[in-house]
Amino acid sequence: MLNLQPYADPQYFLLLMLGLLPVMIGLYHGRRFKTYETLISLLFIILMFTGAKWQQGVALIGYILWQLAIVFGYLHYRKQRNQTGVFVLTVLLSILPLVIVKVTPAVVLHPSLLGFLGISYLTFKAVQVIMELRDGTMKDVELMPFLRFMLFMPVISSGPIDRYRRFQKDYEQVPERTQYLGMLERAIWYLFLGFFYKYMLGYLFGTVLLPRIEFSALAARHMYWLGLSPALIGVAFVYSMYLFFDFAGYSLFAVATSLVMGIDTPMNFNRPFQAHNIKDFWNRWHMTLSFWFRDFIFMRVTFFIMKHKLIKNPIRVSQVAYLINFLIMGFWHGVTWYYIVYGLFHACAIIINDIWLRFKKKHRKQLPHNRWTEALAIATTFCVVCFSFLIFSGFLNTLWFK
Amino acid sequence: MTRRLWQIFGPVILAALLVVGILLAPLPNGHISKTRLQADAVSLSPNVLGGARVKAQALAQHYVPFLGSSELARMDPFHPSTLAAKYHRPYQPLLLGNPGTQSLTHFVDDQSELNQLKGKKVVFIVSMQWFTRQGQIPAAFDMYYSPLQLSTWLLRAKGNVADRYAARRLLQMNAPAKSTLDRQSLYQIAAGRPVRGWARLALQARLRMLNNEDQLFSRFTHSTNWRRIKDGEKQLPAKDEPQQLEQLAGKIAKNKTKHNRLGIDDTFYRQRLGHGKLASLRGSQRHFEYRYGPEYGDFELLLQQFAKNHTTVQFIIPPINAKWAAYTGLPMGNYAQAVAKLKYQLASQGFTHVEDLSRDGGQPYFMQDTIHLGWRGWLAVDQTVDPFLTQPQPAEHYHLNDAFFGTTWANTTNVR
Numbered sequence: 134m135l136n137l138q139p140y141a142d143p144q145y146f147l148l149l150m151l152g153l154l155p156v157m158i159g160l161y162h163g164r165r166f167k168t169y170e171t172l173i174s175l176l177f178i179i180l181m182f183t184g185a186k187w188q189q190g191v192a193l194i195g196y197i198l199w200q201l202a203i204v205f206g207y208l209h210y211r212k213q214r215n216q217t218g219v220f221v222l223t224v225l226l227s228i229l230p231l232v233i234v235k236v237t238p239a240v241v242l243h244p245s246l247l248g249f250l251g252i253s254y255l256t257f258k259a260v261q262v263i264m265e266l267r268d269g270t271m272k273d274v275e276l277m278p279f280l281r282f283m284l285f286m287p288v289i290s291s292g293p294i295d296r297y298r299r300f301q302k303d304y305e306q307v308p309e310r311t312q313y314l315g316m317l318e319r320a321i322w323y324l325f326l327g328f329f330y331k332y333m334l335g336y337l338f339g340t341v342l343l344p345r346i347e348f349s350a351l352a353a354r355h356m357y358w359l360g361l362s363p364a365l366i367g368v369a370f371v372y373s374m375y376l377f378f379d380f381a382g383y384s385l386f387a388v389a390t391s392l393v394m395g396i397d398t399p400m401n402f403n404r405p406f407q408a409h410n411i412k413d414f415w416n417r418w419h420m421t422l423s424f425w426f427r428d429f430i431f432m433r434v435t436f437f438i439m440k441h442k443l444i445k446n447p448i449r450v451s452q453v454a455y456l457i458n459f460l461i462m463g464f465w466h467g468v469t470w471y472y473i474v475y476g477l478f479h480a481c482a483i484i485i486n487d488i489w490l491r492f493k494k495k496h497r498k499q500l501p502h503n504r505w506t507e508a509l510a511i512a513t514t515f516c517v518v519c520f521s522f523l524i525f526s527g528f529l530n531t532l533w534f535k
Numbered sequence: 536m537t538r539r540l541w542q543i544f545g546p547v548i549l550a551a552l553l554v555v556g557i558l559l560a561p562l563p564n565g566h567i568s569k570t571r572l573q574a575d576a577v578s579l580s581p582n583v584l585g586g587a588r589v590k591a592q593a594l595a596q597h598y599v600p601f602l603g604s605s606e607l608a609r610m611d612p613f614h615p616s617t618l619a620a621k622y623h624r625p626y627q628p629l630l631l632g633n634p635g636t637q638s639l640t641h642f643v644d645d646q647s648e649l650n651q652l653k654g655k656k657v658v659f660i661v662s663m664q665w666f667t668r669q670g671q672i673p674a675a676f677d678m679y680y681s682p683l684q685l686s687t688w689l690l691r692a693k694g695n696v697a698d699r700y701a702a703r704r705l706l707q708m709n710a711p712a713k714s715t716l717d718r719q720s721l722y723q724i725a726a727g728r729p730v731r732g733w734a735r736l737a738l739q740a741r742l743r744m745l746n747n748e749d750q751l752f753s754r755f756t757h758s759t760n761w762r763r764i765k766d767g768e769k770q771l772p773a774k775d776e777p778q779q780l781e782q783l784a785g786k787i788a789k790n791k792t793k794h795n796r797l798g799i800d801d802t803f804y805r806q807r808l809g810h811g812k813l814a815s816l817r818g819s820q821r822h823f824e825y826r827y828g829p830e831y832g833d834f835e836l837l838l839q840q841f842a843k844n845h846t847t848v849q850f851i852i853p854p855i856n857a858k859w860a861a862y863t864g865l866p867m868g869n870y871a872q873a874v875a876k877l878k879y880q881l882a883s884q885g886f887t888h889v890e891d892l893s894r895d896g897g898q899p900y901f902m903q904d905t906i907h908l909g910w911r912g913w914l915a916v917d918q919t920v921d922p923f924l925t926q927p928q929p930a931e932h933y934h935l936n937d938a939f940f941g942t943t944w945a946n947t948t949n950v951r
Binding site: 135136310314317318321325352355356 | 536539540543544547715806810812
């Protein structure tokens, strides 16, 4: 049976564009063929889960039914009442499958039967809808639009994470012809930039260089304290490059495919290695995820602490919120020591960064600011980030414990 | 508007046509220069092993394939490539193999040149270390996996016993199972049918594309090994005289093995066994087992290919460093049984050129390190290989036996 993993090989792109050709022609003539679009999207999603992956497909169906029950149950409830307890319970139920999928491998050492490719990203979307219903920024959700939003084919496997209202607006509003041509132009550019990123640079760093430098680092580990060889520094940088180009390439494909379908899915990366500090970095790296965490974890934790006056000092409040925010992000990546340390590392980095920014504000006159200090800031941030990705890569786990 | 459409999609369509055109066009193969071939023949690069162009052109000249694995990289002055180059022998080795290339990898990766070897000669260095319970390590297979060579075989396979065995074994590796086309074709062959219909057309198109890729990109193989051969040549005496070479080998080896008691090359010792690592390896091979496993069947695949093409093969079974074997507790009795089993498989099917060096692991300066030939070991190989390749050999009379694919053979030590 044919199985198509999203953006995995040239055939996929060919088939995808062929499948989307009627959609393109429709949009060019100012019409959205909703039924066709739904069917072709479904077909591509089904082909993701054929063959040996059928269990994941079943898990996806079960998961969608579960989220439908929760979201529409809460919608029904929210129209009459608004208790915090019910809201919390709803969110917990909504993230329950994801929690099970993330914890299972750490406990029983094999992947959970509930898991499927993209479960995290679907959970982010569902939780976002629940949160907005709670806040009243969204009054209503309809079945088909909700399903369409959850199962939007280009982004189903790994994001970017769109927002319901933004997505819905794009969907209902067919772009003008010139506007759509602009979108197609961007789509082509992103597609080819993505090819360059993922299949050339990602390949160079991930397939050609990374195994070699990892091998050197492993071979030299006995000669250095904790195996901290020069090659390990190489691993950090090479892995970081690989991670960026692979994921940014993928994200570009997802955005490009969305654009072809007339949906302006938000971008995930904005030159992250040009960031001047860690805060800046998180405004540029995996943006839809970090904004999701900012809006639905960081802000909410901050409000909660302030409202209940748990901590008086506003600086302490944000520090605690950062810790919780990044710790949750760490756990979300997976229940292993290195993901959690990665989260904590970034929390510490951003807290230190905040202290420095306050210090800088106070001593603005004494501190020099020119292009050299900026270069220093960019280089420092880059190194800190690459080190954090070394932790994230799990290579230290191999180096020390295997 | 149409203008704008063209501006957007025109370049893409053009690029696609160009790429497809170049990849599917019957490109000329391009002549490889003499110096380039010299370098490629000793590069040990996976591009050469898995490619077709370099091998085809080398074999059309005076090159002879030397199949093997990690020992091929021991390029001291007595390495077959060095000796052949220095003394202008009528043959020059085309080294095919690397750490981890066992029988199954060779079986797949040598497909393109097998037809070219009709009535020709091959030297095959068979390491007993391949014959573990697991056989071919899947990760190593993936590393040397060549879709080009596999496609060649898939199109060739008819579904006989050997083909079915090979298909089943290949499905146990990771790389071929990942591609739908490979997987489906392998299932076909495993079921005893040749690949037909669309799959066959797809394989042919893919083979054409991969051959073109090979022809375009095999130019970028980079290796500095030829320099090592040249350095070795400088140390050799002007005359090809066995006794003189033997003496020189002893002298060079003595200098290189001063700082350890196992007779191992000092650099190797320092890098791989130094820093207390050796002590942790004492007795570590007590349970090593080379007598059983799928490698015997995989090896049979190669034997049958050789027989079908009437290729005359000189097999060489290198020894294990005796001091190392004693230190690590390798059960030598079992090892000898494994060698005997392998030799039975060869002799009973009519392969007569077998140089068994397996009992020479204790000779001084025979091994460069733990399990790899060096200095005098290479000279011993040369004693066999040089006459084998330079003198005419009577045709072998093969009588193949499919039972060597079976689990009964894989699990027996009873060779008579």
